[in-house]
Amino acid sequence: MTTTAPASEWQQAAYIAGQAADGRVNIEIETEGMSLNIGPQHPATHGTLRIVVRLDGEQVVWAEPVCGYMHRGYEKLLEVRTYPQVNTLVNRIDWMSSFANEVPFILAAEQLMGVEAPERAQWIRTIFFEMSRIANLTLFLGDMGVQLGALTPVFYAFRDREHVLNLIESATGGRFHPNYDRVGGLKEDLPKGWVDECKGVMRRVRDFCDQMEDLLVGNEIFQTRTRGIGVITPAVALSYGLSGANLRASGVDWDLRRDEDSPLAWKHTEFKVWTHPDGDSFARYWVRLQEVRESASIIDQLLDGIPAGPIMAKVPRIIKVPAGEAWCHTENPLGEMGYYVISQGGLGPFRCKVRTASFNNISILPWLLRGVYVPDVITILASLYFILGDIDR
């Protein structure tokens, strides 16, 4: 068999492992491994991710994610857009929590301009940031059930997520893509009666979490399917650049909301950063479940103490950002998301590097998938929780 020499070290290791598996199989039962394309069109990749796996029976001996099927060239596109226009585009990176994508970019622009949004705007930003986290993670909590074969939870997730989306829509005008953040503040203030309604919805979100705890977390089959599956040790998680709940589920206590000095209002609230020592799929599910509860509690605290005042700082009508470089990152639902913005004084960024969480999170797949069974591939993919737009932006 003639093949070109594999490039990197892990490819080399995987190649040797694959060859060894081939050899072993050939000698023992005279069969050969099978390569299987999971994706780009496959129900479990909810999007267009392709994973090439090499199977020995149902056991994976080698796996490699192939991304780029949905690459939309956003980083290049941002170079020919003005700052307000960029806002619309970045909404579509992680489409499940659009508002959370806007915030770090706007913060970077504000940092370059030396503008600070008023206090009320920062609080409302934080509320919507956490709401987009709830909108995103509730879907994960239900979707994990579908990936494991339980059809019902995802419908409950959609049902209760709808209330959150309605709230976002009533304040911003957009359900999925709010486009609500502005350099120097927000588009509009909250509508009348919104705060009371929001509190009711947060109660529903907590009920939903309890329901998921009963329906899935307490289920024996769910536990046997997820416990000990796809274990990531803290050192490996850090070395692959994992972030967000995937990292916290490995026992690393790391949360940018608490650790980073951000202009947003998290510093005025009390919340617990949940970690789990196991690092398996169950831990990742459990940590996200707790995070939704924490988000609901953060929103409740913010609603109680929301200050009055303007929602827009004084900014020029045409936004021109002075030359300079800024890096701004936040703790998004999927993990760390950041924008490195280089400005040369024009109407739009000269260059913008987007750091998204999912891209790094799936980089661990070749290491993680080796030796697991095909059903566990799905469990691991679901529990790592990526959004395709967040991988290929």
Place this chain on the structure above:
Amino acid sequence: MLGLELAYWQQALIKVGAVMTVIPLGALILGYVFLLKMMSHMQSRLGPMEAGPHGTLQLLADAGKFLQKEDIFPARSDRTVFALAPVVVMVSTFLLYLVIPAGPRLIVEDLDTGVFFALAVGSLSVIGVLMAGWASASKYSLLGALRAAGQLIAYELPLVLAVVGVVVQAGTLSLQGIVHAQADGEMFGFGGIGNPYVITQFVGFLLFMVASQAELTQTPFDMPVAESELVAGYMTEYTGFRFLFFFMAEFGSAFALSAIAATLFLGGWYLPGVNGDLADYLGPLVLGGKIMFVAFLIFWFRFTYPRFREDQLQTFAWKYLIPLSLMNIVATGILKVVF
């Protein structure tokens, strides 16, 4: 029953016609009541509402849609085997109905070894599944088919062993005989409601339900079709009326296995106080009600639970179900001798 003397070929024609009507009818009823409506209501939605009153004709509309579809063969498929596979699966379902009694005289063929026959033909379908998986020339189909075969071997045993307890207690292999044994039986001298074996053979009933769930590839054990892993397992490459055959066979077998469970454990067509000719007319309705109850259990679990992994299923079957069913047989045997 009607006092008619019919020639053999006329009888045969009527029997075939009856079974051919019951299979799609059973599939339609289960599909509508459980798949479309019960699942939807459990998931806080309405389900189909447009076709017919309350969406009753939705499945017929779906069937019409399937019949219009192009009949696609994958390029590298084995055409003969590919075309034959759904028929083989359907034949297995068809044969299941032959021995189920719906009344004192309402049975297609009252075999002396009815239970044995039903369990034997019930596992024929896996041949069709293997054929479908192999002939599709698709890796997902192949994985699904092999999983189905592995599952069958693990689950046929507890299914048969769970029935053995009933057979020991009734003293007959004939399904009609088992119903009569339950109808004529008495519990501690009280014969008012007969002796439905779900009471004395409760462990057997549980084992039978779990095993038939696996036999029907319903959710906790639906690895052969696992849509989040294998797209649709052995059915991945099928379209149109061939897919419809698989769909009908799935729900037809669910109906048949529920009927067998109802017959073995819930007294079949027997309703206390209904005797003679009346039982012949009411029998199908009584049996239908019991079938719906058993099918409700099956689908309730289907819509609630996540799916096992293949090796976990094997562990579950060999380490827990089979020893439990063997113990059940031993206990039944001892009690049979004692009383």
